[in-house]
Amino acid sequence: MYDIIIKNGTLIDGAGGTPVIGDIAIKDGVISALGESIESPSELTIDARDKFITPGFIDVTSHSDTTWTLFDYPGQESLITQGVTTILGGNCGASIAPLISPHAIRSIEKWTDISRINTNWQGLGEFLSYLSGRPLGINFGTFIGHGTLRRGLIGDAPRALSPEEMRTMGLLIERSMAEGAFGLSTGLSYAHEAFATIDELSFYAKIIRAKNGVYKTHLRSEGGALIGAVNEAIRIGREAECAVHISHLKAIGKKSWKYIKTLTEMLELAHTNGITVHFDVFPYARTGSLLSQLLPSWARVGGFEKIFHRIKDPIMRERIISALGDLTLHYDRIIIASANAKHIVNKSIQQLAESGGLSPEEALLEILLVNNGRVSIFNKTLSVSRMKMLLEHPLAMIASDGSGYSDAHKKNGDLVHPRSFGTFPHFLHTCARDSQKLTWEKAIEKITSLPATTFGIARRGFLRKNYFADIVVFDPQTIKDTATYKKPFQYAIGLSWVIVNGKIALENGIVNSTRAGAVLKK
Structure with a gap:
């Protein structure tokens, strides 16, 4: 007897094959079986008539670990209700293991109040073992955060590493890969990683390659220096002969939108020349980022403590204000999403400046000071047409660049980016159903088999016999995101069933308390 049989649905296998009706x-x-008609007894039979049956969706750029929502909301309901069954954490240079010194955990303080958390591990293997003992709603794997390792080794020192320090980093990366990491991530736009050289990164990428891992990068620039940043990533892949993946690829600011065509041509040429390179995109026109990242790079060196010191110094403060004034920031479009001071949430910097009798630049600095630096924002800086061009590109995957939540999170008074509740349904209904720019089978491939094969996630991402039963059943006519920037805590609709490792996690559109997720190792 089978545990579950799903009958009469349209099977989309994840490999791009023609959809077929079957069980x-x-x-x-x-x-255990796939076929035109399976006539055997089962504990549960699901009628999927007029619905699609697909592999579970894979989110390769998740921050559920570094925002601590993996622990606060282990059911990860906002992801389950999108059809996401697997996430990869440790992105953008920050991971929560290995922690080689007390400094290391500070790599996540820009997202999380580290005074409220406990870490009962040091090495990556210890972390994965600890996580295996906790009930998770989804499958979880991780990259090694370059910034976390670097900060653990040299603290806040703003400098390049010595050859001996690079070798130490290399040994730590090699050990973490042996303990199950999927690769190394970098966040080169952040102050603690900005001093990393191409030679340093290529050295690590060679270690990653030897373990069949991926070099995954948050680019050094997503604005005026975007082309150079993409070229750096390609060069690292070429020199190390290592697979490269660019996280949340985008062009920030109108002056940078023109670069999208050029950079896609660069990536296509690299791919043609034998470099394994991919990227992911979130399907929204507003970024969800940190307010502190708007400061000039020199003002961010050394972390929040040094940032606050500079803001309080009259001479340095004027330099920062002058540098901000040289940018073409639209303060009326920059909305506070989360902050310690809840009364400023959902207000623009322009509004807060006017109410306080300050210039927008002065208001920005005061907001950072009052909130200990932990302020996230929505910023309308992306081109919809260029974003769609990236979504449809053959080398693209879709990823949230968000975190998993429960709708109970709204009680804390902050907003989250709607991508955390709607990325995958939004992509499917806009690109496959509404615009029909992608076939359903191609759209599903981008969020299932392509990430599984690129990152080596074994026995997932396809509907195949003996593969783990991570499965989504949804109505192609009604699947849709409902989360908005003002009301983000709303689950997607149109998904009927989500199965994680053979267990029901979403039943007739309602998420349950099942925690069948597994800890994944490379």
Whole structure:
């Protein structure tokens, strides 16, 4: 007897093959049979008539770990209700293991109040073992955060590493790869990683390559120096002969939008020349980022403590204000999403400046000081047409660049980017159903088999016999995101069933308390 049989649905296998009507049977957490008609007894039979049956969706750029929502909301309901069954954390240079010194955990303080958390591990293997003992709603794997390692080794020192320090980093990366990491991530626009050289990064990428891992990068620039930043990533892949993945690829600011065509041509040429390179995109026109990242790079060196010192120094403060004034920032479009001072949430910097009798630049600095630097923003700086060009590109995957939440999170008074509740349904209904720019099978491939094969996520991402039963059943006519910037805590609609490792996590559109997620290792 099977545990579950899903009958009469349209099977989209994840590999890009032609959809077919059929059944799928599940036993002991894996897919046991697929066929035109499976006539056997089962504990549960699901009628998927007029619905699609697909592999579970994979979010390769998740921050559920570094925002601590993996622990606060282990059910990860906002992801389950999108059809996401697997996430990869440790992105953008920050991971929560390995922690080689007390300084290391400070790599996540820009997102999380580290005074409220406890870490019962040091090495990556210890962390994964600890996580295996906790109930998770989804599968979780991780990259090694370059910034976390670097900060653990040299603290806040703003400098290049010595050869000996690079070798130490290399040994730590090699050990973490052996303990199950999927690769190394960098966040080169952040002050603690900005001093990393191409030679340093290529050295690490060679270690990653030897373990069949991926070099995953948050680019050094997503604005005026975007082309150079993409070229740096390609060069690292070429020199190290390592697979490269660019996280949340985008062009920030109108002056940078023109670069999208050029950079996609660069990536295509690199791919043609044998460099394994991919990127991911979130399907929204507003970024969700940190207010502190608007400061000039020199003002961010050394972390929040040094930032606050500079803001309080009259001479340095004027320099920062002058540098901000040289930028073409539209303060009426920069909305506070989260802050310690809840009364400023959902207000623009322009509004806050006017109410306080300050210039927008002065208001920005005061907001950072009052909130200990932990302020996130929505910023309308992206081109919709260029974003769609990236979404449809053959080398693109779709990822949230967000975190998993419960709708209970709204009680804390902050906003989150709607991508955390709607990325995957938004992509599917806009690109496959509404515009029909992508076929359903191609759209599903971008969020299932392409990430699984690129990152080496074993026995997931396809509807195949003996593969783990991570499965989504949804109505192609009604799947849609409902989260907005003002009301983000709203689950997607149109998804009927989500199965994680053979267990029901979403039943008739309602998320349950099942925690069947597994900790994944490379």
